[in-house]
Structures are given as C-alpha cells and as structure tokens.
Amino acid sequence: MLRLTNDVYQRMVGHCYDGLPLEACGLLGGDPAAGEDTAQASLCYPTGNDAASARVYTVNPRDHLRADRDAEAHGLQIIGVFHSHTHTEAYPSPTDVAQAPDPTWHYVLVSLKDGAAVVRSYRIVDGNITEEPVVLTGQ
C-alpha cells in the first residue's frame, strides 16, 4: 500500500498535466523504514524530464540530487518515482521495468489518456510487477 497526502497527490497530478503533451516525472519522499502497510509519500518533487518526450522520461539528475538532499534534510528519503503516461494505461511499460532503479521504491503511474488522471502504484522487483493500493490521506 502507498499512502499519498492530498498535497502530494495534487502536486504530482498537476505536474503531469503541466507537462502535456510530453511525459512528466518526479520523485516522492517518505520514511524508508515504513512497512508495506504504512508507506507514505509525504513529499513530492516535480522534476524536469530530460528526455523531453511523449513516450519516455529521464529524471533531470540535478533535480534528483536536490530532491535527495531535501528529503534527507526532512529526515526522510526518496522512496519512489512518478511519471505520466499520456496515451497509455497507468501500467509500467517494458522500459519502466527494464530501467527500474531500486526494488524498494514505489513506481507511481499517472495516466492522462482519458483526460481525467488515473493514478496507480506498483512495486517492481527483479522484473516482476506487483500493483499496490493507493490511499489518499488528509495529512
């Protein structure tokens, strides 16, 4: 399960809309020690998409460094990445799976293919995709 605060959800989805017609991406910060049932993204870091593409994304490395340091300053850590799919479902593409950098991360997909955002989250471990529930919280 991945909990998203309302603020994180709105910033994340807003950044994805702002990025249209290209894919948008960003990083999520939270407590890495949280268990499977308590994982929560409480910080959202919209980042540049260096690929500047409607089909692929590359998180801007300097934005990543900045996010990593900020999360650490909050006593937290980067726990996941989000990106938009502009024309496909909110499901990891073969490229997403092949390039998933960290098996402990949450991989959040925001599909905008039908206009309204569809947000889903996955774990990707050794090439295996497992969906996890996304829960919105007030805090």
Added chain:
Amino acid sequence: MPVEVRLPTVLRQHAGGQATVRANGSTLGEVFEDLVRQFPGLGGQVVTEEGTLHRFVNVYVNDDDVRYLDKLETKVADDDVISILPAVAGG
C-alpha cells in the same frame, strides 16, 4: 585525500549497509578504485569493466554532475562530497 562518498540505497548492501563511506584519491577514478579496494562488492556497480561511468548511475562532486566535468578524471579535494544516485528513467 579523504572524501565522503554517499551511496544510493541499492549499493549500500555492498558496503556493510553504510549510507556514507570515506575513500581516498585525487581524482574521481582513484576514489572509486579505493572504494572497490575497501568494498569489493562495489566492483562493476559504478565503473564499467571498460573503465567508464556506468550509465545507470549519476555521480556528482558536490553539486555538479561529473558528466559535465571531467567524468572519472574530475579532480577531487579534501572534504568534497561525492554523491552517487541511480539514473531514473523509463517509458
């Protein structure tokens, strides 16, 4: 010269679980050689067998991405902080 090297989560298992380690060298390449001497499990994780930076990581000296400096030839000084982060990309 000792510098601080900050490791991403996925590499910490090769360094006894440490998030930050210290290593010596006057260039980034020397620092990574020293790192692999200390932690052989890091071999091949950051620098390829061909001696170039792995494309799945980004490396920074302080705030600068070393791909825009001198890559592994980048000079480092006492108290520089080297950060290694995974390259994050997908489709």
